[in-house]
Amino acid sequence: MKACLLKSPSPIETNPLVYTEAPPPQPASGEVLVRISHCGVCRTDLHVIEGELAPQKSPVIPGHQVIGVIEKLGSGSTKFPIGARVGIAWLHHTDGTCQFCRSGAENLCDHPTFTGYTVDGGYSEYIVAPQDFIYAIPEQFPDEQAAPLLCAGIIGFRCLRLSGIKPGGKLGFYGFGAAAHVAIQVARHWNIEVYASTRDARHQKLALDLGAKWAGDTFAEPPTKLDAAIVFAPAGEIVPAALKALRKGGVLVLGGIHMSPIPSFSYDLLYQERMIRSVANNTRQDGEDFLRVAAKIPIRTHTQLFPLREANRALNALKNDAIEGAAVLKIEA
Numbered sequence: 001m002k003a004c005l006l007k008s009p010s011p012i013e014t015n016p017l018v019y020t021e022a023p024p025p026q027p028a029s030g031e032v033l034v035r036i037s038h039c040g041v042c043r044t045d046l047h048v049i050e051g052e053l054a055p056q057k058s059p060v061i062p063g064h065q066v067i068g069v070i071e072k073l074g075s076g077s078t079k080f081p082i083g084a085r086v087g088i089a090w091l092h093h094t095d096g097t098c099q100f101c102r103s104g105a106e107n108l109c110d111h112p113t114f115t116g117y118t119v120d121g122g123y124s125e126y127i128v129a130p131q132d133f134i135y136a137i138p139e140q141f142p143d144e145q146a147a148p149l150l151c152a153g154i155i156g157f158r159c160l161r162l163s164g165i166k167p168g169g170k171l172g173f174y175g176f177g178a179a180a181h182v183a184i185q186v187a188r189h190w191n192i193e194v195y196a197s198t199r200d201a202r203h204q205k206l207a208l209d210l211g212a213k214w215a216g217d218t219f220a221e222p223p224t225k226l227d228a229a230i231v232f233a234p235a236g237e238i239v240p241a242a243l244k245a246l247r248k249g250g251v252l253v254l255g256g257i258h259m260s261p262i263p264s265f266s267y268d269l270l271y272q273e274r275m276i277r278s279v280a281n282n283t284r285q286d287g288e289d290f291l292r293v294a295a296k297i298p299i300r301t302h303t304q305l306f307p308l309r310e311a312n313r314a315l316n317a318l319k320n321d322a323i324e325g326a327a328v329l330k331i332e333a
Helices: 043-049 143-150 152-163 178-189 201-209 238-244 284-296 308-319
Strands: 002-006 017-021 031-041 066-073 085-088 091-093 126-130 134-136 170-174 193-197 214-216 226-231 246-254 275-278 303-307 326-330
Touching (some): 017 308, 031 085, 031 308, 066 126, 066 143, 085 143, 091 126, 134 284, 143 326, 152 226, 170 178, 178 193, 178 201, 178 284, 178 326, 201 214, 226 238, 238 246, 303 308
Parallel strands (some): 170 226, 193 214, 226 246
Antiparallel strands (some): 002 017, 031 066, 031 126, 066 085, 085 134
């Protein structure tokens, strides 16, 4: 099969992904083989490729926003039929036995595996995944539009939940890439006012087009105090600015898997019961709940397509804020 292999982490400017032939995987017991149609390009992929996340597998095929059709079933796999259209997300498998899994917090599992990081992902023609960790894709979403829902969508949804924001509340977004452009559609559906802070004028315009009450520069102070804010950008220097924008008792959610160092800041910014919390991975229930909400709205993702062989170009564009919405790889036979 055709695939993009990462042999060793390197800056994306060096185009480290090698488009080549790789042996197709075979499904083990309880797994399915999926022929991939599209795979979303995520900033987490960039963190894997550039080594900001410590290497776990080498070589590895990145990608964890996978849409495709089941082509083969492993023994004991009965949850989905051959031909079913499914999605594969970041959380590949959990142990099911640790204290976190037993308490409903499988996103914090002690022994997880992750698609496109600890196991091969979706920058390829085929992928295998456990049948219990894949999603049925609502029929109203074309493959290209469905791909970003599998990480940008699910993680943005978990961020919204953990922010505690209520209908009628005022919510800030810091960074307006793939996750934010989906999350704003959920927030507006819930009657939440969104204030978008992002450095790129094109992203500010997209935020306004999608219903933001206000859009300005990353470090510009919103015109009102916020009940909650989500930092989607992997830039620690945003945290003090976001805290400053919160009302008393406000919640700041950090939505990335990696962030540059957070600078020191005055305790006054945190005082009066403001809270900072991170988001780690997602549960399968997050995914199921989000896809139901996404289908009801229905969410429309803004995508820019790239052929699989141009994955390096897509990631370079992502790093340089040149993607409006989400980049998606089209896997051509």
